[in-house]
Amino acid sequence: MKTLLILRHGKAEGHSPQGDKGRALTGRGGRDAAAIGQQILDGFGRPDLIVASDAARARQTAQIVATVVGCPVGIETRGAIYEADVDALLGVIRELPNSAGCVLLVGHNPGLEQLAGVLDAEAGAPPSLPTAGLIPLQFETDTWEDVRPGTGRRRDLLTPKHHTKEKGT
Numbered sequence: 001m002k003t004l005l006i007l008r009h010g011k012a013e014g015h016s017p018q019g020d021k022g023r024a025l026t027g028r029g030g031r032d033a034a035a036i037g038q039q040i041l042d043g044f045g046r047p048d049l050i051v052a053s054d055a056a057r058a059r060q061t062a063q064i065v066a067t068v069v070g071c072p073v074g075i076e077t078r079g080a081i082y083e084a085d086v087d088a089l090l091g092v093i094r095e096l097p098n099s100a101g102c103v104l105l106v107g108h109n110p111g112l113e114q115l116a117g118v119l120d121a122e123a124g125a126p127p128s129l130p131t132a133g134l135i136p137l138q139f140e141t142d143t144w145e146d147v148r149p150g151t152g153r154r155r156d157l158l159t160p161k162h163h164t165k166e167k168g169t
Helices: 029-044 054-067 086-094 111-119
Strands: 001-006 047-054 075-078 103-106 135-138 153-154 156-158 163-165
Touching: 001 029, 001 111, 029 054, 029 135, 054 075, 054 103, 086 103, 086 111, 103 111, 103 135, 103 156, 111 135, 111 153
Parallel strands: 001 103, 047 075, 047 103
Antiparallel strands: 001 135, 135 153, 135 156, 156 163
C-alpha cells in the first residue's frame, strides 16, 4: 500500500521582489503549516519522504511540517512541481522511490486539486484545497509506477482549523 499526502503550501505574501517563486509564507501561513503538520503526525505518522516545489512558500511549508513530524530525511525540491499540470505531477509521483510507503507532496493549485480529483477512484468534482489543506490518498499497490487516474482512495480533507470528513470510510 502507498499513501500520498497532497499538501497545498501555506498562505503566502501577495508579492515578492524575487517574483512569484520568491513569495514567502505569512505568519498565518507558518502557523497553519505547523497545525497541519501535527494533524499529519497524528493521522499518518512520519512520512518516509517529503517532496516539494522549489517555490519559497512550498519549501517553507515542507520544512515546518518536517520539523513538526520529526521527519529525519531531507526535503527533495523539484522544479517540475511548480505550475505543474496533472501529467507533470503524475510524472513526479511515478518516479518516487518504492521504498517510500508514505510521501508528502507539497505544491500549488490548481494542479494539486486537479491531481486529487483525477486520482480519486470515486471521481467527481475536484476537492477545494485551501492553503495548508491536505488531501490523503491511498493506493493498493507496492509501486509508485502503478499510480494511475482512478486508482486512489480519498477519505477526507484536512485543514489547519479542522478535519472535514468528505467521504465515508
